[in-house]
Amino acid sequence: MNEQDLDLLVIEDFDAFVEGKSKGFSIEEGSYDNARVVGWSIVNAEFEGKERKLIHLLWQLQVDDAVYTIRGAGWTISSNDKSTFRKDISKWFNKTDWGEVCELLVKGGILVKDKNGSSAKFDLDKFIGKYGKLLIKEQISKKGSKYSVIASISPAKNKNAFEYAEVPSFYVNGDEVVAYKLADGVKIKQKDASAEATKVDESKPFASSDKKSTNAQKEEAPAADDNDDDLPF
Numbered sequence: 347m348n349e350q351d352l353d354l355l356v357i358e359d360f361d362a363f364v365e366g367k368s369k370g371f372s373i374e375e376g377s378y379d380n381a382r383v384v385g386w387s388i389v390n391a392e393f394e395g396k397e398r399k400l401i402h403l404l405w406q407l408q409v410d411d412a413v414y415t416i417r418g419a420g421w422t423i424s425s426n427d428k429s430t431f432r433k434d435i436s437k438w439f440n441k442t443d444w445g446e447v448c449e450l451l452v453k454g455g456i457l458v459k460d461k462n463g464s465s466a467k468f469d470l471d472k473f474i475g476k477y478g479k480l481l482i483k484e485q486i487s488k489k490g491s492k493y494s495v496i497a498s499i500s501p502a503k504n505k506n507a508f509e510y511a512e513v514p515s516f517y518v519n520g521d522e523v524v525a526y527k528l529a530d531g532v533k534i535k536q537k538d539a540s541a542e543a544t545k546v547d548e549s550k551p552f553a554s555s556d557k558k559s560t561n562a563q564k565e566e567a568p569a570a571d572d573n574d575d576d577l578p579f
Contacts, residue, residue: 361464372492372493372494373407373409373414373416373482374409374482375482375483375484375494376481377481377482378407378409378479378480378482379502379503379504380407380477380502380504380505380506380508381405381407381477381479381480381502382405382406382407382475382476382478382507382508383404383405383473383474383475383476383478383529384404384405384406384415384475384510384513384529384532385403385404385474385513385518385528385532386401386402386403386404386471386473386474386526386527387401387402387404387417387517387518387525387526387527388401388523388525389420389520389522389523389524390522390523390524391522400421400422401423401431402417402418402419402420402421403417403418404416404417404418404513404518404528405417405418405478405480405496406508406511407480412511413509413510413511414511415511415514415517416480416482416494416495416496417517418434418496419434419495421434423468425444425448427444434498434499435447435451437498437499437500438478438499438501439501440500440501452466454472454476454579455469456468456469456470457469470527471527474527474528474529475529476579477502477504477579478499478501478502479499479500479501479503480496480498480499481496481497481498482494482495482497502579510529510531510532512532512533512534512535513528513532513533513534514534515535518534519534
């Protein structure tokens with residue numbers, strides 16, 4: 347990731363951010379409690395004729411003997427009370443007070459303040475390996491295809507580790523992706539030989555599945571820190 351891409355993770359006014367003044371194949375419907383973040387990507391997107399960059403977390407969850415990969419909603423780092431980022435993070439942390447949410451982000455090493463405490467930046471890598479309970483909903487594209495979306499994220503109660511599945515190539519190396527990071531042990535599923543491009547196609551299902559990879563590394567759930575009992579991960 348170059349310096350320009352890192353700029354979108356920088357919070358120029360940390361106090362204003364905490365106060366909420368910053369600008370800034372389908373899975374069966376239901377709740378899944380053992381979902382885990384296995385990576386993130388930053389993609390170019392167009393909204394109302396303007397180009398912007400969106401951050402997506404990549405999640406995996408186990409259903410019976412299969413591991414599914416699903417891409418989360420697109421985020422712009424904003425503490426505006428109408429932003430998807432703020433709504434998702436607040437529900438994930440089970441907090442209504444944005445200041446308390448920011449305290450947890452700092453405690454988890456995700457929101458890193460500078461030495462003076464006047465600005466901060468996001469360390470997206472710290473999301474990797476974190477757990478959440480996902481509410482999966484089914485939607486239908488304009489072309490009639492069914493696909494799954496993450497309707498909400500809430501604190502996880504079940505943090506059982508499972509073997510990673512390969513991540514489809516269109517999640518991480520399409521023409522619109524400017525940067526991405528995957529957890530150790532996660533491989534990229536090569537695109538189909540008949541495919542002509544790896545560009546992310548928003549009309550296609552966002553959810554895909556793989557049987558457990560025989561050569562995937564088994565990851566143990568991270569040991570809990572005695573001082574982090576209030577973190578929802």
